[in-house]
Amino acid sequence: MPSQQGPTEGTVAEIGEFGLIDSVTRHRSQPEHTLLGPGDDAALVAAPDGKVVASTDMLVQNVHFRLDWSSPAQVGRKAVAVNLADVAAMGAMPTAVLVGLACPGATRTEQITELADGMWEEAERAGVGLVGGDVVAADQIVISVTALGDLRGVTAVRRSGARPGEVVAINGRLGWSAAGLAVLGRGFRSPVSVVNAHRYPEPPYAAGPEAAAAGATAMIDISDGLLADLGHVATASGVGIDVDSNALPVDQKLIEVASALGAEPLRWVLTGGEDHALAATFPSAREVPPGWRRIGVVAAAADRGVGVTVDGKPYEPEQGWQHWRG
Template sequence: MPDSVGELGEFGLIGAVTARLPQGQDVLLGPGDDSAVVAAPDGRVVVTTDLLVENRHFRRDWSDPSDVGHKAAAQNLSDIEAMGARPTSLVVGLGLPADLPSAWAVALSAGLAEEAALVGASVVGGDVVRSPLVVVSVTALGTLSGATPVTRSGARPGDVVAVCGRLGWAEAGFQVLSRGFRTPRLVVEAHRRPQVPYGAGAEAAALGATAMCDVSDGLLGDLGHVAAASSVAIDVDPATLDVAAPLREVASALGADPLTWVLTGGDDNALVATFPAGAELPDRWTVIGAVSAGSGVTVDGAEYAAPGGHDHFAGP
C-alpha cells in the first residue's frame, strides 16, 4: 500500500478502507454502490450526526488513529442510545491531508468499525475529500424496534434524575494532556476513548424513563437542555456523585477541584435520564437529583458558579 493518502488516491483509499469493514445483520446492501441499504423494521429511523475537527476535538500527537475512530463512533452511538434506540449503522465522511500516512487513515476506519461492532452496528459507507486538517463527520442510524423515543422534553416534577456511566474522567485526561503529561493512563485513555454504557438507553426506556440525554457537553449543561425542553427545574445532589480516586489524585496534583470536572466536563458520553419517583433502577444507574416545578439547574439548591457545559462557539 502506498505510504500517503495522496499516493493511494481517493478510490484506492476507499477500497483499502471498505475491505476492512464487516457488515452486520441490519445491512441489506453495504459499501460499493451510490448508497447503502439498511433495514428499518418498524418504519422509523433514528438519525444523528457529529463532526470532529483536528486540533479542536482531537490531536494526532495525543491520540492514535484508532482512538480517533473509536471516539468519533462513540459520540454518535451514544446519541442513538440516548433516544432509547439501538444503533444499526454509521456513514462516515473523511477530510484528509494528501500527505497523511495511508496507514493512519486505515487505522482510523478500523477504530470506527471496532466501536460500532460493540453494539452490532456497521460502517456502511461514506466519502473522502482532501482537507488541510483531518475532519471526521459521522452520521449514525438506529432503530426503536417499535418503542417510543425518549426525548429531552418528558421530565415531570416529582421525577428523579439518574446517571449511567462515568463523569469527569475525560476532562481529567484533557487537563493532564494539556499540561504535556501522558499519565495517569486511566484518565488519559478516558479522554482518548469514551466508555459509553451501551444498552443503557434501551434499558432506561424499558424502565419508564421520562426524558434522557447523552452527557457530551457536561452534566449541568446537558441537564440544562432537559430542564429547558421539559419546562422544569432540576437540582443535583453533589453528595451522590462518584468522584473516583484517579480524578481526586489528578486534581490534587493540578490544584483543581475534581467535582467541577464531574459536573461540567464533557466527552464521557454517559447517559442521564429522569424516571418516575419510586422506579426500581439497576445498580449501574445512580440517582443524583430531582425534578421540580420551575426552571434551570442547581447544585444542592444553589446556582453553580463554574461553566455549565461546552459551547463550540464560546471560545477561540
Template sequence: MRSDTPDQAGTVAELGEFNLIQRLTGGRAQPPSTLLGPGDDAAIVVASDGRVVASTDVLVEGVHFRLDWSTPEQVGHKAVAVNLADVAAMGATPTAVLVGLACPPETTVELLDGITAGMWKEATRARAGVVGGDVVSSETLVISVTALGDLQGRQPVTRAGALAGDVVAVCGRLGWSAAGLAVLGRGFRSPVTVVSAHRAPEPPYEAGAQASLAGATAMIDVSDGLLADLGHISVASGVAIDVRTDLLEVNQRLVDVGTALGADPRHWVLTGGEDHALAATFPGPSEVPEGWVTIGTVRRGEGVTVDGRPYEAPAGWQHWR
C-alpha cells in the same frame, strides 16, 4: 481483509479515492442490521419498526482532537462513539455509521488505516456497521460521522418529557474525559485510565434502550457536561433539576488527579463533557434500572441547581475552552 491495496501504500493521494473508500469500508464483517453494505450508491440498514434514528457530528483536527495527544485509532474510536451515543440517548439501538472523511492529500494511508480500525472497533462494540463512506481531499482533516439507530418498537426518549417528581440518574463515567484533558494539558500522559477516557470514551450504548424500556421520561448524552446537558433537559421539559452532590460518586482516580493538579475533581464531574455518559429522568426510584445511579430530582420551575443552589465553579478555576 483488504487484499486489493498494498500494505505500504504511502499517502492517500497515491492510493486514490476508490481504494481509500474500499480501505475505509470494505471487506469487514457487517452486523445483521446491515442489509446492503458499502460499494453501491447507498447502503441499506434495518429500521425494524418503520423509523430510523439519525444524528451527525463533525470532528476537526486541532479543534476536537490532536494527533499528538491521540492515536489515529483513538480518533476514529471517538468519532464513532460521540455519534452512537446520540443515537443511544434517544433510546435506540445503534445500527450503523456512515463516515465522511476529508484529509490532506499527504495524509498517510497508515493514519487512515488507524482511524478506520478505531472506527470499526468501537462500531463493533456497539454492534453497528460502518456501512458507507466518502474520502475527499481537504487542507484540514475533518471527520464527519452519521450514526443510525433502531428503536425496535420502543418509544423514543427525547429531552422534553421530564416531569416534576421524577428522579435524575446517570449511567457511565462523568468527569473522566475532563480530568484526562487536564492531565494532557499539563504535559502528562498518565494515569492512563483517565487519559484514555478522554482519548477514547466508551459510552454505555445499551443503557439507552434499557432506560427506554424502564420508562425513562427524558434522556440526553453528556457531551457538554452534566449540568449543561441537564440544562438542555430542563429547558426542553420546562422543569427544574437539582443535583445532589452527596449522591455523586467522585472516583478515587479523579480525586488523585485533582490532588496532583490542584484541581477540584467534583468540578470535572459536574461540568466535564465528552464522556458521553447517559443522563435520564425516571418516574421514581423504583424505575431506575440496574447500572444507573440516581443523582438528583426534577421539580417545578426552571434551571439546574446543585444542592439547591446555582452552581459556581471553584475559585480560580480556569476554563479550558
C-alpha cells in the same frame, strides 16, 4: 482490530480515492441488520421499527482531537462513539454509521487505515455496521459521522418529558475526560486510564434502550457537561432540576489526579464534557434500571426556576462547552 486491508504505504494522494476506500472497507464484516454495505450508490439498513433515529456530528483536527495526544485509531473510536451515544440517548439501539472523511493529500495512508481500524473497532463494540461514506481532499483532517438507530417498537425518549417529582439518574462515567484533558494539557501522559478517557469515550450504548424500556421520561447524552446537559432537559421540559453532590460518583483516581494538579474533582464531574454518559429522568415510584445511579430530583419550575441547581443552590461556572465561545 488490526487492518486487514490492501497496500497502506505512501500517501492518500498516491493510493487515490477509490484505492483508499477499498483499503478501509475490504474484508470487513457487517451485522445482520446491514442488508447492503459499502460498494453501491447507497447502503441498505434494516429498520424493523419503521422509524429511523438519525444523528450526525463532526470532529475537526486540533479542535476535537490532536494527533500528538491521540493515535489515529483512538480518534476513529471517538468519532464513532460520540455519534452513537446520541442514538442511545433517544432510547434506540444503534444500527449503522456512515463516515465522511476529509484530509490533505499528503496524509500517510497508514494513518487513515489506522483511523478506520478504530472506527470499525468501536462499531463492532456497539454492534453496528459501518455501511458507507465519502472521502474528499481538505487542508486538515475532518471527520463527519452519521449514526442510525432503531427504536424496536418503543417511543423515542426526548429531552422534554421530565416532570416534577421524578428522579434524575446517570449511567456511565463523569469527569474522566475532563481529567484526562487536564493531564494532557500539563504535558503528561499518565495515568493512562484517565488520559484514555479523553482520547476516546466508552458510552453505555445498551443503557439507552434499557432506560426507555424501564419508563424513562427524558434522556440526554452528556457531551458538554452534566449541568449543561441537564440544563437542556430542564429548559425543554419547563422544570427545575436539583443535583445532590453527595450522590455523584467521584472516583478515587480522579481525586488523586486532582490532588496532583491542584484541581477540584467535583468540578470535573459537574461540568466536564466528552464522557458521553447518559442522564435520564424516571418516575419516582419506579426503580431505576440496573447500572443507573440516582443523583437528583426534578422540581416544579416555580420551586427551582427553569434550570439546574446543586444542593439547592446555583453552581458557578455552570456552563459547559460551546463552540465559538469555548
